[in-house]
Structure formats: structure tokens, C-alpha cells
Amino acid sequence: MTDMQTLYTAFGGTIETALKALVTDGVLPEDASFKNVTLEPPRDPSHGDLATNAAMVLAKPAKTNPRALAEALVTKLEAAPGIASAAIAGPGFINLTLDPQVWLDELAAITALADDYGRSTMGKGTRVNVEYVSANPTGPMHMGHCRGAVVGDALSSLLELAGHKVTREYYINDAGGQVDTLARSAHLRYREALGEDIGEIPEGYYPGDYLKPIGEYLAQELGDKHKDTPEAEWLPYFRAEAVEKMMDLIKADLALLGIHHDVFASEAALHAAGKPDEAEKWLREQDLVYDGVLEAPKGKAPPEDWEPVELPLFRSTKFGDDQDRPIKKSDGKWTYFGADLAYHMQKAESADELIDIWGADHAGTVKRIKAAVAALSEGKGKPTPFDVKLVQMVQLMRGGEPVKMSKRSGNFITIADMIEEVGRDVVRFTMLTRKPEAQMEFDFAKVVEASKDNPVWYVQYAHARIQSTLRKALEDEGFSPSSDAIADLGDEEHALIKRAAQFPREVEAAAKAREPHRIAFYLYDLATDLNAFYSLGNTDTQKRFIVKQDARLSQSRLFLAAAIGQVLRNGLRVLGVEAVDRM
Template sequence: MNLFTEFRACVLDALQALTAQGALPDGLEFANVTVEPPRDPAHGDMATNAAMVLAKPAGLKPREIAEALGAQLTSDPRIASAEVAGPGFLNLRLDNSVWAGVLGTVLDQGAAFGRSTMGQGTKVNVEFVSANPTGPMHVGHVRGAVVGDALSNLLAYAGFDVTREYYINDGGAQVDVLARSAFERYREAHGRSPEIAEGLYPGEYLIEVGEALKAEFGEQFLDQPESVWLETIRNFATERMMGMIREDLAALGVRMDVYSSEKALYGTGEIERAIDRLRQKGLIYRGTLEPPKGKTPEDWEPREQTLFRSTAHGDDVDRPIMKSDGGWTYFAPDIAYHSNKVDRGFDLLIDIFGADHGGYVKRMKAAVAALSDNRVPLEVRLIQLVKLYKNGEPFKMSKRAGTFVTLRDVVEEVGADVTRFVMLTRKNDASLDFDFAKVLEQSRENPVWYVQYASARVQSVLRKADEMGAGDTSPDLSGLTHDAELALIRKLAEWPRIVELSARVYEPHRVAGYLSELAAEFHALWNRGNDTPGLRFVQEGDHATTAAKTALARATGVVIANGLAILGVAAMTEMR
């Protein structure tokens, strides 16, 4: 039940009626007509821009259209008034019966309230995290993991068929470095001094891998040349690191449906087949690129390369796919990987990348457009950095990694729920400050605590109502007419709209923002009850009134729980 979609349909019906009456010309396009909450709640319950967007094509003044539209709409008994504001916005006030109906719907639908069929079963692949399997996940991966998982939850809630995928970057030179680093820990496990040369991974997490190598292979690789042990130790260490990464993700409450390996693309013909698909489209050629910006002729050596004509699909320059030694560039296996996703029948691909991949977006979108003949869109969301603080001071607390703060460090310090919520308090492309003291603070300024406190208060109200026998499941809701009560119901009514809007623009942080606003309305009503006893949720000796007021609390709890479930956060039943 999206109330705003419902009343937009009413507005469109009214516009059609005005057209039939001759008040509006035929052939007007209504696609840009919206019905939204007004910026100032004092202006009404809903506002439509219909008059503003139709005035020019209709050849009429906005206020003329708004006044005619308002008169048409007020014939609907659910619309109490329609007021023209400013140059031609139309503000609508709804009858109180509408709000009672919203509350009844929330209670009837429960966990299903807000779910949408907007996605219509569209198959979407969300690839996120995809960290190199060379060590434990660090704090830079946390935000991407949370955003990707919450976005997947959101899209599923909005009716998409979602697959979560992790692309294991195990085909590059970094896994050879991992193998050499693990070999030194293997030597250490045999009582020898490890030689952690510059460029190797120094983290203590590899000590356990060295011990495991000793247990598995004994002295088999000691004093042997690299050619003997590199591949075996690389595979062993990579698998161990992926086990660690899976445990890290589980600690954060993230699960993947699919793990895909970059290494599996090599030697199987997958890369060759993908490049050949592009070649058959005339998009692979031998050529010489212009010098990069900022390069002078003295330090630029033009050379012929094998290139992908990515400019044919919106990129700034064409991109190399093969090195001068005949090996593939890092871009080639990524083309093959996305070709595989297209072949698996996905209708939409979403990649969650770190901010340092910004220059990679256009070429990857161009590749997917070419591979799918523009059928499958690729959306990319870049994740900005997280800065760690404690009491306002930069905070570094790595226990095992040697050079960075791990995901496990963060979760063990503040918990998975707090970590997840805080990571979603800002849009993915805005940097985020994470202060370990503030995120645990019990104050209104801490959105995690504020929303959870509202959830716990709801449960407290319901327990008290049950104790006095006022837990009526079919209360009379018509008596909920105070402005503070109606403000809370209006905010509940926005939930289905928030779901669809957030899913449409791939922004799960909007859910966290909405929950903060909903909690604020609930706490405001609670606090009003301290001064006005008639507004308290539990009315001693008055079961009927208590049942109605606690129904409002119950509905608030339902929507908070539904929103927190999308964020991957458990709703609190009591605060300790």
C-alpha cells in the first residue's frame, strides 16, 4: 500500500477528467506529475506539482490549473481540502479516516507492510566486497560489505530477484605475494627466522597459515626452489584467506550466494571467448593511444596495442586488453567475468567498488553494454573512505594485521548491529567518520541508539498493555486525532514510498534516514504524554483507548523492525 502512488492515481484521474471537460488540452504528458510529502508538514499531507509541469505545454497559468485540479479532487471524500500555494503547487489535506486506514493496514500486513512488486522479479546481480584474498578484511571493506548487503535486502524487499556475489581476485600477482609471505611463515613454523622482505605481507594472521602448512606438508617444501612450492602454497593460502574472509563476513551478518574466481577464467577459454564476442562486433583492434593527460612527448612512448573500442559505448578513450608480452591486462578477465554474468541471464548488474575504482567505471559499463547489446545495464556504486576516531581523535587499533584496522576489530569493539547502522547513515559516495565512542553513546545524537530506543519503548508499551488486558487486536482507531498522533501515522504511511524510492535509486541509506525520522516522531509523541496524560499510550482503567493508542505503538514497532531488517540490524526489545 503506497498511499502516495494511490493518490497520484487520483490526481491523474482528475487531470483526465479536466481534459474530457475541455479545461485542459488533449495530448498532455503526465509522466512528470508527482505526489509527495510537502517539505513543510504544516502545508498539508501531500503536495502535487501537476500544475507546475503542465502549465507550459497546456498554455495556461499554473494557478489556473491548480485551482481547477483542486476543485476536482475535493469531490473525493478522502480529500478534506486542496490549497494552492506559491506559483501553483497544490497541497492536499486528507480526511482522518485515511490515517486510521493506514494504521489498520500496517497492523494487518505486519512484516509485509512496505513490501513492493516494483522489481517484478527482475534478476539482479549485486557484486560487492570482492577483496583480494590476501588477508583479513579491513575497515575499508566494511562499508562496501554493509552497503552491498543492505542494497540486496532492499531490492529483494522491493520485488527483485537478487543474487549476492563475491568476485575472488585470485588471478593476479598479489596471490603470488601471498604465497611467498605464507612460505616464510611456513619456515618460521619449522623454527627458522622468517624473511619478511619489503613487498611481502607482514601480518601475524599468516602465522596460523604457516602452522597449517607445516601440519599438511611437513618438511616437504623446506629448502626447495619457488618453482616447486609456489602453486601449491598459493592455492592453500588463498583457500585459508577465503575461509577467514567468510568468517569476517559472517561476523558482520553478510552472506554471499555465489563466489566466483578470477583464476578460473584463465586457461579455460573464458577470456578468449569474451574478447572474441567483442571482436565479432568490430570492437577489438590494433591501435595506438594518445598520451595520457599530463604526459609530455619526452616521457611518452607510443606503441601499438590490442584495444577495446570502449568509446563506442560511452567511454572517454579506448582501453588496452593485452600487454606487450601477450598477456592479458587486468581489464580482460573483468570483461570475461561480466560476460559470464550476462550469460547467466541477469537483467541488471550492480557493482559496489571502492572509491579508488572511479576511473574504472566507464570502461566496465562500456564492456557490459557491448557484451549485452545494451540489454543489461550496469550500475556502479562507489564507496568512499571511513575515518576512524575515538573521542574525536584518530583511532588505530589493529591487533593482527600489522598495518590496518580489520573488520573483526570494528565488530568486536561495537557489535555488528551498530557497525551496520552507522555505515548506512550517509550516502555511499560521501566520506564517513566513525567514532567508536559516539556510536555507543546513549543520546539523541546517536541515530543507532535513538532508533533502537524507540523499538524498545514500543515493546515496553505493549507489555504494559498486555498486563492490563488491553491488547485488543481490533481496536477502534478513529479516536487517534491529535496532531502528534497523526504526525506519527503520516510518517508510517511514507514507508512504502521510501522503500520504492530507495530501491529505484539504489540507496539503502535512505532507509536509515527514514527510521531516524520515524523514531523522532515516536519519541515526540511519547514526550508529549509526559505533559499531557491523555496522550500516553497506556491509559489506566480505559482499555478501549489504550488498545487504540497501543495499536499506534505496535504499528510503529512493525515498521521499525521492517526497516531494520533491510539494514540487517536486529530490533531491540529492551535497552540495557
Template sequence: MTLYARFAAELGAILDRLEQDGVLPAGLSRANIAVEPPRDPSHGDLAINAAMVLAKPAGTNPRALAEALVERLRAVGGVESVAVAGPGFINLTLNDGVWRAELAEIHARGGDYGRSTIGAGRKVNVEYVSANPTGPMHMGHCRGAVVGDALASLLEYAGHEVIREYYVNDAGAQVDVLARSAHLRYREALGEVIGEISEGLYPGDYLKPVGAALAAEFGDRYVGVPESEWLVLFRERAVAAMIVLIKADLALLGIHHDLFSSEAAIHAEGKAEAAIARLRERGLIYEGVLEAPKGETPDDWEPVELTLFRATQFGDDQDRPVKKSDGSWTYFGGDLAYHAQKAEGVDALIDIWGADHAGTVKRIKAAVAALTGDRVQFDVKLIQMVRLLRGGEPIKMSKRAGNFVTLADVVREVGKDVVRFTMLTRKADAQMDFDFAKVVEASKDNPVFYVQYAHARIRSIGRRIAEAGVDCAGTPKLERLDREELALVALAAQFPRIVEAAAIAREPHRIAFYLFDLAAAFHAYFNMGNDRPDRRVLMANDVETTCARLYLANGIGQIIRNGLAIMGVAAVEEMK
């Protein structure tokens, strides 16, 4: 149990007794009661809003209720003082023994400090990246890939069972274009001069190895023959080659999915028809005509009978077609079938989408609600674009020319850890800049460097103490740590509640923000020794203080490692 959870439990027991004594009516909701750090550290260690939350439904004065709580909170173990602030907020100051015990707990639990059980083993499917299988990963895919992977790790750390999934869009027109592009490279590999790549085909050189492999396997069998004889085969081979390429690119970022689901396979196996049949049995599928577009009606618009899903019954703005007038599936029809498949056997679905898909959210939420009877929670995290800069100047790219910035090139230039950490330094729905010069800058303005440097500095402290011949084996004398130093422990002790809050909100960037604050606090603590010899970690003439401070530093290092592990970032041992 975390420190905050322990005091929340103590508060809960006190509230139970107040109910038994008739001070509070039974059955009041406690959902909004919080035990958390106060905004102003000078107010104490814990802030409690229970009196403010319960006073009105209890029909009593908040301050009077706060005074009744204070009387009982003073008796809780580890509480040094309790005060009522303002109209009824309660501030607790804990004694030093609480923080020394928490530091020992950090060391005892190691990599599991901060791990939570709030997920209770619930199974969550997190689908992310899912770029069309038509080429290598580029930086437009990077942010969603990192956010999705970090979110999956965060949910696992918080006690969920997670499935990482990639949806392969291999049933649309784009993969036919891929097949035709591969056929062109196939002919090129056989010696044909293909000249400039035609408009509408993929121009990148990444298809040359695919063409060469097809030429080696089939010779000239598919030269000069109708498209119908090779399109399906070339499509399958090209998609398979692109998936290998995509997996290799993602592996450079440390990303590995558990499951790759094929859109083409979903249709081939009749899963779309099965999903529609289930909804039709419940009266949620019908044949009808959509209303004319709002505003000025296009000249070529005419009412056409379509197969429609009653999305409006589940909060959408209008009913949605699942099939076109020619009987083929709409994009929504395919997405509906896919979500029907992945909702089987899970408790929640999370999709990581680009912000340009915001208009699709309501209809998919409606589909999942209908398909699962609201049993499966569904959430979409929208990811804003990343603007690429070099020294403050935008990098110009052209997909038509095939000179987009690939993920592999970026990782090779600045490193996996820099890419992953940087992508988590802003909320996912906020636009961000990725400046190749800034992200490798060795300054406190660069959070990647600042956090990793804190860990490297802690490791360096340990090496220097060992080199000085100071033996810190055994139990350290933590009484040597004063209030100023124990304030670092109080900040470190927030890590478990940060993990839980981030998991509940599905916001892995909160871990990055917290680590930056923790690193900044550690650097400030360490730098005090530059001006005050008595604040240095290594005190040559005071072994007990040295070992206590090393123990403190190593505890902070453990929290940094735990947080970076969630983010998929290495904790470096030294920085050169």
C-alpha cells in the first residue's frame, strides 16, 4: 500500500467511526475525497478535502466537520501536526520517521516501487501505429507509436493485462497502388528502363528490393500480362515485405506488437457480415436513405438506398452507412467489423489515432457500444502532428518525391531514448516541435538530458564514494538526513500516485513531467554542495552522513529508473 493510500485508509476508518457516532449520516459518497500533496509545500505534507466534500450533503458546517476530523487525525501514527485551513481544508505534517521508512520502502521494493494493482487484471487492447502497409515508418507515425507503447507499459505497471495490436489496412485501394508500384520495380529489376515514376504510384526506393525479390522468384512470367494475373499475388508479397520493414523500423524504437490483425483477413473470414448480422437482429441495421448534406446541396447529389447503422441511438450525429450502393464495404463498415473482433474477450479498447481522424470518434464509439452492449469501455487518444525542425528551421518534405523523413533515420541520428522521451514531453493532443539540435542539447532546458543526467550523476556519486574508500555496506543511519533532504523523499513518494493518476487518465506524458521535476529537485540538492561543503554527499570525515546521503540518492535513482522503464527509455550509467 502506498503512503497516500495508507493515509486515505486511515481517513476512511475515521469517517466510518464518525458515521457510527452519528456525527455523519451513513451512505454519503466519498468518491471525491482526496488525500494528496498540498499545492504549497509550506502547508504540510498531505492535504485532505473531506470536510469540504461531505459538509453540504451532511448538512453541517465544513469547518466544524474539519475540527471533528482533526481531533481524530492527530492520533494517527506518523502524524506530527494537523491544521485546518480556510473554510475547512485539512493539512497534515508527517514526522521524519514516515519519510525515512518510505525511503527504506523504495529500496526494498526496487523496480516494483510504484507498481499498482488498480487495473485488477482487466484486459485492455491498445491499438497503435496502424500505418498503411505501403512503406517504411516516417516521423508522422512516430508520436502515436511512442504514446501507444508507453501507455501500454503504463497500464501493465498499473495492473492491467495489455494486448498491443497493429491493424494492417491491407484491403483498400492503397495496397493495389502498392502492388502496381512493386510491379514497376519488378520490371525495373528485370532490366526495363522505367523512367520517372508515374503520378499515383509510390516512388520510394524502398520498393526496389521488393521488385528484385519478385524478379528472382518469378523471372519475366508477369511481364506484359494483364494486371488481373498478378495484382493479388504482388499485393500479398508487397504487403508482407512492408510489414517486415515496418516491424524492423518499430524495433529501432523498442516497439513490438503482440498482434498484427489484417483487414483483408477480417473480410475474407466473413467477420464483417457476422457483425452486421448481429446488429441487424437487434434492429440496429436497416436499409434507408441518408438526409441530404446540410447547407448547399451538390448538383450531383441524389438519394440512394444504403445499408445503415443506427449510430444515433448511441450518441452519434447521424446514422452511418456500412455498405456502399454497389454492395462493397465502407471504411466504417470495415472498422466496425474490426472493433467487433478485437472487443471479444477484453474489458477495454484504446485506439491511438492521428488528430485528423477526430471526426470518426463518435461513430466508432457508437459501434463499440452497440456491439458490446456497453460492456467494453472504449477510448480514443488523438495525437497531434510533430513539426520537424533543424536549428529552428522547418524541414521541408515531399511525399510525392519520396523524400520524407523516416523514423529509422531519426533514431539513428539522435537515438531511441531521445526520440521516445521527447515524444512524451507534451500532452498527446498538443502540437509539438522536434528540433534535431535541441533534443540532443546538454542543458537543463532539454528534459531528456536533464533526467538522464540526474541518473548518471547518482551513479557517479556511488563510484566516487567507493573510490574514496568509504564502505556503505549495512543499514545506513537515516537519522542523518534532515528535513531538507527528506523533502526529496516526499517528492519520490509521489511516484505511485502519479502512476495511478496517469493510468486512469491514460496519459503517459505525466510520467515524463514528474521525472523532470524529480530530476530538477535532485540537481538542486546536489548543487548545494558547490557553495556549502556541509551539504556535499561525500563527506570524507563523516561516513554515516555520506552513506545516508548515498542511500537517499540511490532511492531517487530507483524512482528515475522505474519511470524511465515505463517510458521505454534507458537509465544511463554515465554521460560523456
């Protein structure tokens, strides 16, 4: 195997070589495609080490039945280096049993590649823009933002490991009415900082105490200059200052979570650059935007003040929507949808692929925004693949009861609150223990339990246990990891190696599916296998990692343990979770 070629890619190449030989023999047609051929562990370990569906997917183009093709393929595979035997199962699956040395070589590869084990060239340097969080700059980061933030950040790390060039982006919604409300709320706190009794916060303003420092800062900067001046005079300045200070707070909150973006794109700057007008012009040229009148609201009588107004409409019905959608309002301002089109066109100028992490409440807009982005990117001469990952909200619990809201924020639990209580690693790992589109409960009591039912503790414990074993072996017996005797390892140890060897495959599969939670699932399985092996030593001292009377065997098992620890570290790094050495 080459430096970056691990077991699954190596034997994937072996299968492809065998299939090409069947093309040469005339068994397979010259135009046969191997695209859907897979190589994976068999569901039942007793069936062998690897399984391929090659005969199943290629039987039709070969104009034969799967078992007949499998027989021809088995003959080729049995002669290939590293394969001890090949057997046909069921209607035509092929199970492969590898030479034991193959697994020992993979163990050595884990150690040699170290932090690069699992790194792939699959992405071929493709530039991927991942946009995530993008919360309105009107308050600190809260639980509603947390899950999407972690999913987006872990996905970015996963794609980088799989060979993509990733840009982490945050879109600042600093051009809407909510920013004017923020400015007015900041002005209220500014007057308060000057000594005015502001009383109850008016309905519609942002009530949280997090705006008090901004008011105090503005009071120090301005004195009473804008205490009594008309709103028109102070609003633009207060809006800019409030957004800047809120983004500082948001960046600090995200940093607590270990999240740092490469780009912060401003909606206000987007409008100033004329990007929405540019997008509208192109869409009109493609007859995807036209001037038309929206239908009256469905299902009920129109409001008395409703009037039909001609607006520029995007032909979203062409893409499965129930009505065409306006890109501008009746006052000439851009709708959120209209601005979003332009923003995605801007992102596509410097990326080969786009991925957005959205809350599940945006599900209704996915189809039309993807259609518009496809049209816009095609207009640039380069269609840009665009994917949207929807993330469900998280229900906060404490011992099975809903959590009360935070006093600091006014009406929600902040990310800072969560991290202060349970720690960053717990928050990040827990957010990846379920598929993002699935509902989730985050129970403050359960996520800190020291038990197998708590995945983050269990995986970190497995790594800490390995490090403790390595320290104890060196301090007590003078034993250190050595590959000199790894041939002495038995079936249980080989099972551990086989699980570890799946990591590069899991990275590629998770990256293709855009599903970083798969790495969390894999790490839990690896930790389970490791701890199961440890438990064997409770009843059989010869199964322990440290066998005092057998230095050779101990050093071999320590070499295995160190390699498993390396894989755990590499996987946790994708998730942004620390691999602790002590617990």
C-alpha cells in the first residue's frame, strides 16, 4: 500500500484490476462501468473480512447471471496478493478473507501515518463553501444555533480530511428591520447608561441584559450627543455600532464552542455592491423572473386592506413550489428570498460547491432556492452543486424536566451558559450523536454521566484508558509499544484492527453523504470494541494488555492499543472534541 493508500482503497484497486482482466478476457464488455461496485465489511464477521457486490451490479451488462460472473471473478481474486480466499454467497455476493499479514500491515500503517491516518484525496481539492450559524446579529448565541453550528463545523473538518478545500462562512443579516430594532434597543440602553430611568423595555425591543455593555460603550464614546436627537440622525450610526459589537459577542460565543469562520459576509455590503440587481437581471434573461400579481392569501378571505400589487416574481412553481415567489416587496425593498439569491450567486463565484446548514423551519424554501442557485450558477458558465442540510431544534432538559430560561439573555439558554455548565466537548459530541434531521433532547444530567450510555464520556474514557495503560506499562514494567511481535496477536486483537481499519472508509463515506455524525457513531463502536477487549482481562490474565511475564506479547498489544488511540484521536479531531489523556 502507498503512503496514503489504506486497506479499503488498496483492495478496491485489487477488485478493479480483476474486473479489468475480465474485460480483457471478454467476460465483461469494454464499456462496463465499475461506479456502483462497493467494498465493505460483511454484516456477519464469520463470512470473511470484506464483501463486494461486483458480480451483482455487473451481471446485466455482462449478459450473464450474477453467480456465473462471480465464479469468474473469484478465480481472479484468489490469485491476487493479500487474499487468502474468496467465496460466493447468496445470489452472487463475494466474501473475501485476507491474509493475516494484511491486518498487521494496516496496524503499522496507522502508526506510520499517525495524524494523517484517514486523510483522503477523494475531494481532489474541490472548493466547498460551507455556510453555517448565520444568526441575526441581535443577541448572543443560544441553543437554537448550537446544533447547526456544531454540524457545520464538524462537516467542514470532515470535508477537509477527505481532500476538499473548505471555506467556513457566516452570513450577517445586517440589512433587515430586525437590525433597526437592535439599534433602537441599543439607543435605549445608551440613554439608560446616561442615567435615564427607562422603565420597562417596550414591546418589540430586545430586552436582554447583553445590550447594557453596548449602551455603556456608546455613552462613553458619544456622551449625551444623541440622547434627545431625532431617530433619523442617530439610527445609522447606532445600527452599525450595535451590529459590530453584537458580532464581537457572537464570535466570542462561537470561540467558546471551538468554532472560527473564514469569512463573515455582510448582507448590507451585498446590497451596496448591487448583487441583487445583478441576480435579477440574469434571472429575467432566463425568463425565471417576471412582473406579476400575487394571488390573494389562500384558505380565507383576503384582508380588507389587501390590494393586488405587481411585483417581480421568481417562477418557483416551475420547480415544485405552490406559487411563484416575490424577490422584492411592494416598497421596492428586496425580500429575504431575493437577497438570498444574490448572496448564493456571490458565494458561487469563488467555490465549486455550496453547502448550507439551515434550521428545519426553513424546509419550505429549500426547493426554490436550490432551483434559483442552479440557474444563477449556470449563468456564470459553471453549474455549482448546492446542498442544504436541515437541522432540528434541541429540547433542553434537566433530569427529564424542561430547562428554565436564562436570565442573562432574557428568553433563552445561551451557548456560553451550556459550556460553562458541562464543557465544550460534551456539547459538541452530544450534538453529533443523532442525525441532524432527527429530534434531539439534551439533558444536562445525562450528558455528564460516567457510563456507557453517555457516548462522549465513553469514547473519551476509551482514549484515556489507552493512555493510562501505556503509562502504567512503561512505569511499572518498562514495556513500550513495539511492532516486532505483532504476528503473535490473536483473533480478538485482529477484530480490533479490523474495526480501526474502517476509519478511512468511514471518512470517505461520511464526507460523500455530508454526514459528520457517522464519525461519532463509528468512534462509539470502536470504543465499545476496545473496552470489550479490556474486559476479557478481568477473567483471563493472559488477555490483558500488560502480561508481566511476557514482554514480547505485552509490547505487541501496547502497539495495538497505541494505534487504536491514534484512530480515536483522529476521529475526535473531526468532531472538534479533545482526546483526553486522563479522566
